[in-house]
Amino acid sequence: MSNATTTTTERAPSVYVPSAEALATVLAPGARPPRPSALGASLTFGWRALLKIKHVPEQLFDVTAFPIIMVLMFTYLFGGALADSPRDYLQFFLPGIMVTSVVMITMYTGIGLNTDIEKGIFDRFRTLPVWRPAALVGMIFGDVLRYILAALVILGVGLALGFRPGGGVAGVAAGIGLLVIFSFAFSWVWTFFGLILRSEKSVMGVSMMVLFPLTFLSNVFVEPSTMPGWLQAFVKVNPVTQLVAAVRAVMDGASDPSAMMWLLAWSAGFVLVFGTLTMYRYNRR
């Protein structure tokens, strides 16, 4: 008997009866607030990315566990063979693996966008009267945080294993800064693929096809001078090579102006070409 009573009292509030008065208070048309600025809207979308990390923290697995595995695996796999010891190799290799890991996780931008579109939430965003690229820029802002986190995790593992950057704190910070600039620009490649490809799987497939040659056919693992001439030609124009050269230099306390220039040129190019293509597709879907 008392059981039954409890059940009814518990259930009663869950039955929602729309009340005309309550609805009237929220439906009264108020003054329209001014449209948010481009930056404000982008930051708000960035906040959404943070909230998603808060609610689905397991998505940080790819920026924590994956980079740790990469560093350990390659340091001990190649270290003895390619340098005198894993520790010597690490000195050369750490900036490279940092770049490789972060560039690899840029592909999640495309996968995330594709999932959002698949679920339908982008229909809502695209009918909002805000600066059009804001939803995508905000998404990439969120991803930039993930890139920084991944870079810091790798740095931490590297330092623990004996990596000693000649450039000190400033050099390391500058190196991570360059890496983040490039990754932000490179993410626009994936927003484009995230928009034009039909499924998450195909985005993943294309990403791997692009990322493997780009990261491995570079100066990340070995000096390009050990490679055949035709391969050197590709390695030389590969933006990842320029990025690694620039990051390696600043972390070591030196600088490589030519690599730096190429890196910034590539970054500007990615934003211009793929940012434009992305927005074209975004507006026309």
Add this chain to the structure above:
Amino acid sequence: MNRRTTGLAIEAEGLTRSFGETRALAGMDLQVPAGTVYGLLGPNGAGKTTAVRVLATLLRPDGGTARVFGHDVVTEADKVRSRVSLTGQYASVDEDLTGTENLVLLARLLGLPRPAARERAAALLAAFGLTEASDRQVKKYSGGMRRRIDIAASILSTPDLLFLDEPTTGLDPRSRNQVWEIVRAVVSHGTTVLLTTQYLDEADQLAGRIAVVDHGRVIAEGTPGELKSSVGSGTVHLRLRDPGQRPQAEKVLRDALNVPVQLPADPVALTARVGEAGSDLDASAQAARALGDLARAGIVVDDFSLGQPSLDEVFLALTDHPAVSADEHDDELEAAR
């Protein structure tokens, strides 16, 4: 309050849109008066969702023009966006976020400062009976709660035109009634609502005018009453005791009424429209005569009624096929993406 209840909310002419071989819109014309609920009624795959996506600036038409409050949906998309809201068929809020977070996010994007956004979110959650669930992730909401938060998100800044794409599909009857009540409240405050539905009774309940859509075109338009009377003034429904007598009953009815007789799936049922234009008798006289003829032929009738045609029958009469063809459903959705 009457800031936007005059004139036309939507004017579309000859809208076309194809997805590969599929013609989702094949020359659709629409005139939606402001301040009313307008129903787009049709089976799955008829082109309703595509039409809504074009009008909400999500999709460009291949041909034709559409204006929302006088603004072209292609060339003045931004002006249109500032006056409309869309509650799509699928997730229109972020399932990973809580109810409050979703509403605050969207309120901020509409330009509200953070404190005002929080206040607005709380007020809407309260009005929609979601206060208790406000800190729960939306993916943990029930179907009815999901629909309510979807609609709440659409009226954060009260829109002049609200698109509701199949708002009650998959809801239980109580949740459906709640959505209906909300739609009535929204429209009573001056917002125009364009509602797509495949439920004929929903269009009948809510919409002031209805466009019946099939194969990407409007095939009939009018108030629910006009649509019904365009089909005939009434329908005779009857159920026999013995299914074996149905062929004979069909013949008797056809001779008596001089109209085609439908044989529904129910093996003892027959229906026929009566009182169509051109007949010299009114509907009740025709029905009475038919009943007499059946009795004389020795056919036992268990149930006999004469009523207004349902929208189901309207649809059947207009298209020669029934209103719901679920197999086309996925094609349109796939195409609309």
